[in-house]
Amino acid sequence: MxxxxxxxxxxxxxxIIEEEGAVEIQRNELASKFNCVPSQINYVISTRxxxxxxxxxxxxxxxxxxxxxxxxxxxxxxxYLMHIITSIGDRITQFTSEVFINNFVDYNIIEVREAMxxxxxxxxKVLADVPTEKRDDVxxxxxxxxxxxxxxx
Amino acid sequence: MxxxxxxxxxxxxxxIIEEEGAVEIQRNELASKFNCVPSQINYVISTRxxxxxxxxxxxxxxxxxxxxxxxxxxxxxxxYLMHIITSIGDRITQFTSEVFINNFVDYNIIEVREAMxxxxxxxxKVLADVPTEKRDDVxxxxxxxxxxxxxxx
DNA sequence: AGTTTATAATAGTCAGAGAAAGTCAGAATC
DNA sequence: GATTCTGACTTTCTCTGACTATTATAAACT
Numbered sequence: 001m002x003x004x005x006x007x008x009x010x011x012x013x014x015x016i017i018e019e020e021g022a023v024e025i026q027r028n029e030l031a032s033k034f035n036c037v038p039s040q041i042n043y044v045i046s047t048r049x050x051x052x053x054x055x056x057x058x059x060x061x062x063x064x065x066x067x068x069x070x071x072x073x074x075x076x077x078x079x080y081l082m083h084i085i086t087s088i089g090d091r092i093t094q095f096t097s098e099v100f101i102n103n104f105v106d107y108n109i110i111e112v113r114e115a116m117x118x119x120x121x122x123x124x125k126v127l128a129d130v131p132t133e134k135r136d137d138v139x140x141x142x143x144x145x146x147x148x149x150x151x152x153x
Numbered sequence: 154m155x156x157x158x159x160x161x162x163x164x165x166x167x168x169i170i171e172e173e174g175a176v177e178i179q180r181n182e183l184a185s186k187f188n189c190v191p192s193q194i195n196y197v198i199s200t201r202x203x204x205x206x207x208x209x210x211x212x213x214x215x216x217x218x219x220x221x222x223x224x225x226x227x228x229x230x231x232x233y234l235m236h237i238i239t240s241i242g243d244r245i246t247q248f249t250s251e252v253f254i255n256n257f258v259d260y261n262i263i264e265v266r267e268a269m270x271x272x273x274x275x276x277x278k279v280l281a282d283v284p285t286e287k288r289d290d291v292x293x294x295x296x297x298x299x300x301x302x303x304x305x306x
Numbered sequence: 307a308g309t310t311t312a313t314a315a316t317a318g319t320c321a322g323a324g325a326a327a328g329t330c331a332g333a334a335t336c
Numbered sequence: 337g338a339t340t341c342t343g344a345c346t347t348t349c350t351c352t353g354a355c356t357a358t359t360a361t362a363a364a365c366t
Contacts, residue, residue: 003336003339003340004340004341005339005340005341026326026327027326027327027328028325028326028327036341036342037341037342037343038326038327038328039327039328039329039330039341039342039343040340040341040342041327042327042328042329043340043341047339047340059326059327059328060326060327060348060349061325061326061327061328061347061348061349061350062324062325062326062327062347062348062349062350062351063156063324063325063326063349063350063351064155064156064159064325064326064349064350065325065326065327065348065349065350066326066327067327111266113264113267113303114266114267114270116302116303117267117270117271117274117299117302117303118270118274119302120295120298120299120301120302121270121271121274121275121295121298121299122274123298125294125298126291126294126295126298127291127294128294129283129287129290129291129294130282130283130287130291131284134282134283137282138279138280138282138283138291141278141279141280141281141282142273142274142279142295145273145274145276145278145279146270146273146274148273149269149270149272149273150266150269150270156349156350157350157351158349158350158351179316179317180316180317180318181315181316181317189351189352190351190352190353191316191317191318192317192318192319192320192351192352192353193350193351193352194317195317195318195319196350196351200349200350212316212317212318213316213317213358213359214315214316214317214318214357214358214359214360215314215315215316215317215357215358215359215360215361216314216315216316216359216360216361217315217316217359217360218315218316218317218358218359218360219316219317220317
């Protein structure tokens, strides 16, 4: 536990909790606080604050540069989404699909514009060329894949 | 975070909102307000008020010179979309579709999340159930309809 | 009065300095 | 052997200043 990386990791996690989900740091400043080389910060971030662990990291170089770390809200949106995705099944009608999409907006999972895009992508109109007996299958695949893409970011 | 460029950018954007879409400034005056060299203003404008970001900049030198910045009205984004929609044609491959979608992000027509949704909705994976010879037709219909939905709002 | 010329008042350009963060291979440690 | 740590080197973004280009206006000249 005396590993520097662990100490920095815990420090950052503490900060993230304090700041309620997101911090913005300066690499050099943090490095000098812990008396290490700046690249150590990169090491900590790349091993401890990965996407798989639910963090989203952005940075910018140059004067006034920074590194920002955000904790993704995987429990709320992500889990809920995954639950929905598995509950959709292999076929879905346009009507049911729209009900789902409207719910996502109500629950703040997606934006209004995103909802419009999703409805546009799953309408009967757009699937007119798909044989009737396959239409609801394709629609379910489209809807699920769109939702899946959101669990990533 | 204390980047001068950002401060000036925000100042100008605030002005643009106040003035409802267009401002006219004097380069030297603005520079002395922010205590920087005049060319800094050029830097801010060339990096933050680009055509891709929806701004139109004009200027004039000499006595009584000025720099004017106009925010392009949203209609033109819609026009741009309509132009693309009509140019897409009746069939499109997954690859070409992704190129288009990436362009929309570059031109600030859509958000990154929206792009992910669109890509998810037009992937080959999702259209696996559609007969091969119909696949590119369906994809074109989906893409166009998603874009159409954006021209409404 | 009309035209040319000089001067002052602007804005534009570009290369270089400065200020961050990123990378990666190798050393050190566990 | 895997993880951690280091440092030299790279890349990106910002800021500055010297120099250039353009325009308006006033002065000088027909």
